[in-house]
Amino acid sequence: MKEFLSLKVMDRLRNVFETLGCDYPVMRRIVQVKLTMDRRRVPTILQGTSRKKSRPESEDKNGFVPSLLLYAFMGLLTVPFVLMNQNYMFQMSVTFGILMFLIMSSMVADFSSVLLDVRDRVIISTKPVNRRTMSFARTIHIMIYLFLLTGSLAGAPLLAALFAHGIVFFLSFLLEIILMDIFILVVTALLYLLILNFFDGERLKDIINYVQIALSIAITVGYQMIGRSFYVIRLHIVFHTAWWQAAVPPFWFGSTFEWIMRGHASPLLILFSTLALTVPIVSFAAYIRLMPAFERKLQKLSSSSARGGMKKHAWSRAMSRIICTSNEERAFFAFASVMMAREREFKLKVYPSLGFAMVFPFIFIFNSAWANGLKDLASSRWYLSIYLSALMIPSVVMMLKYSGQYKAAWVYRTAPVQSIAAIFKGTIKAFLARLFLPIYLVESVVFVAIFGIRVIPDLVVACLSMLLYAVICLQFTRTSLPFSEPFQVVQQSQRYVVLLLLLLIGVFAAIHFVFTLIPFGVYIYMFLLVLLSGAVWGAGVGFRNEKLLYDPTSQLYPVRRGE
Amino acid sequence: MNSDNDAVISIRDLKMLYGDKLVLKGINLDVRRGQIIGYIGPNGAGKSTTIKAMLGLATGYMGEIRIFGRDISDGDVEYKRRIGYVPETAEIYDALTAREYLTFIGRLYGMEEVQADRKAQALMRTFDLAAVYDARLASYSKGMRQRALLISSLLHNPDILFLDEPLSGLDANSVMVVKDILVRLAAQGKTIFYSSHIMDVVEKVSNRIILLDSGQIVADGSFEELQERLNEKSLEEIFNQITGFHEHKDIAEKFVSIVQEV
Known part of the structure; x- marks a missing residue:
């Protein structure tokens, strides 16, 4: 020592x-x-x-x-x-x-x-x-x-x-x-x-x-x-x-x-x-x-005294009945909601980026207001800065596979889970419904206050784009099941993926901008997005990695050291 | 001192309040050298509280606890030098390596650093843990950790051992080794306070059984004596009879019927 x-x-x-x-x-x-x-x-x-995979035996x-x-x-x-x-x-x-x-x-x-x-x-x-x-x-x-x-x-x-x-x-x-x-x-x-x-x-x-x-x-x-x-x-x-x-x-x-x-x-x-x-x-x-x-x-x-907390579940259950299509998906929706709300290590890693996502759009707006004056702001297209709140999506989605109690992920394997898509869909829907949408709603209210009701269709379009964007982000995390890996293995390569995905949100904003130049363009874009989202969610694109459930070499059973 | 010169532990009318609830309702107990005491009872009967009181962890008890003939309530902790303890919760500083942890514990018991290290290493070797002596305890399996804990409780060659579920997580072979260790230690005159929920082991290992129920001693004697007095074959049955628990069949039946509901 x-x-x-x-x-x-x-x-x-x-x-x-x-x-x-x-x-x-x-x-x-x-x-x-x-x-x-x-x-x-x-x-x-x-x-x-960033840290390399921790080696417990290395020096203090x-x-x-x-x-x-x-x-x-x-x-x-x-x-x-x-x-x-x-x-x-x-x-x-x-x-x-x-x-x-x-x-x-x-x-x-x-x-x-x-x-x-x-x-x-x-x-x-x-x-x-x-x-x-x-x-x-x-x-x-x-x-x-x-x-x-x-x-x-x-x-x-x-x-x-x-x-x-x-x-x-x-x-x-x-x-x-x-x-x-x-x-x-x-x-x-x-x-x-x-x-x-x-x-x-x-x-x-x-x-x-x-x-x-x-x-x-x-x-x-x-x-x-x-x-x-x-x-x-x-x-x-x-x-x-x-x-x-x-x-x-x-x-x-x-x-x-x-x-x-x-x-x-x-x-x-x-x-x-x-x-x-x-x-x-x-x-x-x-x-x-x-x-x-x-x-x-x-x-x-x-010691921990039992807390009476059944009331929240009713709300969550009602929500999952509307947005989830199968019972399996509903189960994972409920599970992921609770995990995201309770697991302290997860919260510590994820909640700060939620905070930033909330603040970033306003920083941009205030910077522009500082430079150009408040008068022009209301009629400008600065409301597109709401896309900045999507910055949290890739980092949070990438975090969904980590948990402090990753070893408990054996339940995925021992339970007769029919479709792996249900696991991912339920989890991502929980993230979107429980973390993303509440924040987005609050932002929208402030945006409407600043820019007037004319931006409501744009906010709807931005929201639809972000939901689509979340599905795209999810494609990059398919390599492991939600909450199934230790935080220590957050890989370096993942940071580059996140950077790449951040560029993509710029593309979404740019497309939106182009449509705002066309009369009724926003509504056309909205219609297109609804169709596209429907297709993507309905088909469960990319959720076919059923191997995850059966592959014994995947990370679900980490080898214990020293045995 | 009383006539019982070789009583290493003597407890008189031990009472303990937790909140406004009396968790110990007057325990009287004399323990001699070389006894292995199976200390059993249902959850919440007050087993851990008694052990904690003897270790000086619980303050504010009423009555008298004498260990090695001395009243421990005066705050002098010297008597703990001759006690070894394996806690039920298996608390351990798992950021440390076994070497660091065990020498630290040895040091707290007043051993020399080098001696504690040498002895700890030798003990780890007999438990087949030599290879992980310098690995962090966090990387240990439950059984490995339990063996390290057992070593930490015996490093300083104590005269009294308090063991709370010492076999949890051990495989059958290790269990046999540990049981034999306990018998040998007792033969050398050490006193062992063995607390467990696994009745078969308690039955085999202890030469005196004390059964605690809602803060009182309800049975005290060797297994044979209890067998005879209550006319039951196994310690499990004795336990059920004394604690007045007869509904196990009803509960099991109800449980299974709910399982079948789907």
Whole structure:
């Protein structure tokens, strides 16, 4: 096992730990094991990046260090705000806002599994390890994680602060960052405690899952904004301090700079600064007192209370009765709907792209409105940007074959499934009806609001094209059954297929554009699309790969290592 | 200390509240060296709770638990050094390799790193797992994992063993090996607390059977004694009789009739 630098640093404090009544060698070993396990997890921030098929035996490099580099890069986002020499209250509050969001969501996304590890109780507490040693190990572990995370995020802004505003500014920034970390740690733990108080562990895991999704969206958006953020240096900001800001913690931390560095001793600023100092300390004291309650609540994690949730199924069943043609298809429709809604790993991979699909068309419209003015927008053909929302289709359809529980796919083989087409049709229909159409509907409403009711036929045409497009995308994923492969094998070649398919949606948009030039062209195109879709769905084109069900060499039975 | 000098475990009037429900309603128990205790009972009878209380995992019990003659409620964890434990849920840090995991566990029990490593490797070899000693536990099959867990519980040569379903996932040959290991360990004076739902194994392996039902001990004695007292042939029948479960035929009949409905 690796000797970590942080452990060597800790060794220098050995005497301190021992006088505090901690069994140092044991604690060191626990922390070492925990750090080793951290290195072997894949952090959320790197989820989207390409990886070769994972080799579990390879060195402890599953992305912890790369993720720190990425965080350091994200830290650049705050540098312009530190550098702009205007209203300290504003610029530092924004800086702390960004830092707090990134640290807290990363903590929830990646460190929850550590904070909430129920195995500790069974594995470590049954051994002769005293309580104090255990809680020291836990605390040290969290501190190391927070230190590395904060260090890489705040490194750049701290340096910027040192060079632009001098040593006093730098030191107060550093101190406030430490206070902020304490605050984040306590808030996260209290949040878990609160959630566990009302819900069971499954619900908590769902909530963590949504934070992970939010983080991966934020990382992608932040990535795009780093370059643009430097424009703020030139802006002139007018900012007023107000009472309501007391409810928003980043303002507490920002106020200190305005007070101490600029000498604006307004009562509000002094109040906020006091909050920045006292709230973390007081809440930390509360946290220590609540720690035992937290440990007890953790036991709820492994239990799951039955949820009464039959109402949704009625709606789903009614829908499947209309759009599915056979009972087999209906079964897979229901199955895929539930899988897409519940499987956390799937959601983590797919939902961010749903979010982007929703936002992209509007980004384009706003860009054009910015350039050409709002007046021309309503009469323009910018509504065609709705085709951008189809960008999610290929990536999601390609993802349909993956699952965290791919091994359970043996049921496809042991059950007497008549037609493989039913499997694919049911699954793709579930995706279209449960994920795609709701988003498309929301977008359409906004589009009608912007462009007027004249675009309704165009929106119908675009929708029909996308449905057709989805079937085309599906042809490229026929190699394996839905939910039957592990996420680790997401192949590189697949990315090129997705790129190719993205070009295709451009073709669809172009055809649509050409038809808009002809009088009543839209209705002609709509008629053609209806015919074409009917033919494609009816014939079940390309669904004849019946071999998948019987081929024993396919991926359904992955060979277990070491046997 | 009482007259029972060789009682390694002695429990007096152990009660436990979970919420407002009394899950243990006054357990009294004395266990001597060398006993293999089959600790059985229906789901939710309180078996795991008793074991957790003895391991110091469950706080807030009433009554007294003495292990090796010492009351464990004072927070001193030293007694755990002489206990080995295989949890029912087979919890394990599966991101680690067997070498990393086992030396870590050895270290927690106060063994030297090198010694724990050497011993773990030798034990893995006897279980035919030498080739995967440096493979991650996540890649292990259920049976392999169970054997690794068993090694982790015995690495430090404990005097008391708490085994919760230790045979799950093992093939018939491994089961025979493990059963023989248990008998030999007991012959050396170790105490084994064996909890399982598989009555045939419990019947064969244990020399004392304790049956728990809704938080109380309802039977305690050797298999032969219980056989005689209740006039039943197998432990399964004894179990059914004592826990007052006679509807198995009705339930099975109902089940099958529903299966046939289609």
